[in-house]
Amino acid sequence: MKEPTLKILVVEDEPEQRSLITKMLAANGYQTKSAESVEEAILSIKSDHPDLVFSDWKLGQLSGMDLLNYVRRDHPDMGFIIATAYGTITHAVDAMQAGADDYLAKPYQRQSLLLAIEKVAKSIVLKQQNRMLASQLSQQEEMVGLVGKAPCMQKVYTRVQRVSSTDATVLIGGESGTGKELAARALYQLSARNNKPFIAINCGAISENLAEAELFGAEKGAFTGATALKIGKLEAANGGTIFLDEIGELPLLLQTNLLRFLQEGVISRLGQNGEIKLDVRVIAATHRDLQYEVAEGRFREDLYYRLNVVPIHMPPLRDRQEDIGRLVEHFLKLHANQYNHTPSTLSASTMKQLLDYPWPGNVRELANRIERFVLLGDEEEMVEELSRQPKTINTNEFSLPDSGIQWEEFEKSCLEQAMNRHQGNRTKAAKFLGLTYKAFLYRLEKYQLV
Structure with missing residues (x-):
């Protein structure tokens, strides 16, 4: 199927042939202009920018190859078909290697010309679509603040794109400061829910006593000081997305309530007898190793699997x-x-x-x-x-012993030495080991050094 609005520049030095081709193309719905030389063609391209150039090889002192080289240098997405004289197959090969989209050997039939133009027209449309999609992706990445072209970041972009249009629960992992909330906002902004609420809550920043009311809400009089109805974060996000940052800090009781919501889509406010049906997409994030937390009994295994439907790892x-x-x-x-x-x-x-x-x-x-x-x-x-800042170990000067090491004992020893060296000052010890304060505290808890 031809593209009705396609603009074609016909470059032919023989007036009768040039007129015949332009009339034939115009009769088939194409917009046409013509030129009799390479110089005239270049001026026409600069002023009108056609979608496709159909050029003869022989054009006075210059050739269709000279025109092709100009087009590919200055207008790489412009279509180009070249007509070569019968028996000059080497010309056709040279033209294709230089970037021509197709060639026709003279004399050619009307149908052959139209088929070649249709084929190149489809190719032009695909190029335009690919360029538009690439531009949209670039704008999306800039919009959501995710920056980077490293292979590990390309994996993040690909996964975000694939699942952003779904309601799948996503668990974002990675060290502190890697951009986990940016990834969550990208999932939200690229989704169909982007005109609905996006509610973010740091599970490690709310007190355990208030956490249930904060997340699920509370009826008036549900507890001392509850003088009015409180709408929880999940209910406030109804129709949209909730981002549960540092999900590993959530108390076990609330883990049970959250699991029920993920399974059944309902919540009960604190002090409420009934249930409220909600439509909320859940995105969670953590710097902790939740599988380790499960093994240690600090995180529910069934909740972990409910959250970890689609994992995304933010690279350091x-x-x-x-x-x-x-x-x-x-x-x-x-x-x-x-x-x-x-x-x-x-x-x-x-x-x-x-x-x-x-x-x-x-x-x-x-x-x-x-x-x-x-x-x-x-x-x-x-x-x-x-x-x-502390320097990283020079791997040329450090090597593991042939007998191997007990990694956890080694890590625990490093933590203890850092704490001793800095008289128990956690901030200085974390800095000495090149760890963020959160990551350092996590390791202290892991080895019960707190």
Whole structure:
């Protein structure tokens, strides 16, 4: 099926042949213009930008090959068909290798020309669609704040795209500062629920006494101080999405209530006899190893499997070093716009230090450092702080013993030594080991060192 609005430029130096071709194409619904030379064709392309060029090979002093080279250099998505004289198959081969979409050997039949144009027209439409989809994806990534082209991030984008249009429950894992909430917001913004509420709640930031009312709501008089009806976060998110950050911190009692909601889609407010049916998509996130928490009896196994329908792992920044430069550029522009500053640049030596730094705080740490630089303009301070950070082990100087090691004993010993060296100061010990404070506390709890 031909494209009725396709604009075709016919380039032919013989007037009668040129007129015949343009009339034939116009009769089949195409918009046509013509040129008798390469020079005239280039001027026409610059002024009118056709979708497809149909050119003869022999065009006075220049050739259709010269025109093809110009088109592929300056208009790579423009269709191009070349007509070659009978017996000059080498011309056709050269043209195809140079990027022609098709060729016709002269003399050709009317039907052969129309079929070739239809085929290239379909190819042009596909190119336009692919370019539009790529542009949309780029806009979506920018919109949701996910930045990066490392292979591990491409896996994240692919998974987010595949499940964003569904109501599947998603569990986002990864270290603190890797962008788990950004991934959750991406799932929301690319979904059909993006015009409904997005409610985020940090399960580790609410007191255990108030957690049930905060999440499920409470009737008036349900507990001391409940002087009015309280709508919980789940009910507030009805029709939309709820993001349960640090789900591993949720008390066991609430884990049971959440499991019931995930299984049956109903909740009961604290102090309520009846049930409320809700339509809420659940996205959860954690920096903890929930399988380990299950084994330790701190997290319900059945809830873990209900949450882990579609897992998404946010990679640490040290595993995507090729994205650091892109992230730096992104945050420089972002914070310059935020504070109405002129965009700044960093020297090559500072960029090298940023690339070599282990980033224990991941993308959040990088964003904070760039924001401070935009505000203060003090590159020397940034360099000094980076140089003060603990260095990673030189693997050329460290090797595992042939007999192997007991990893958990080794990790526990490192934690104990760091705490002893810093007289029990957890903040300093975490910094010494290159861990975020949350990750350090998690490991202290894991080995019962708190």
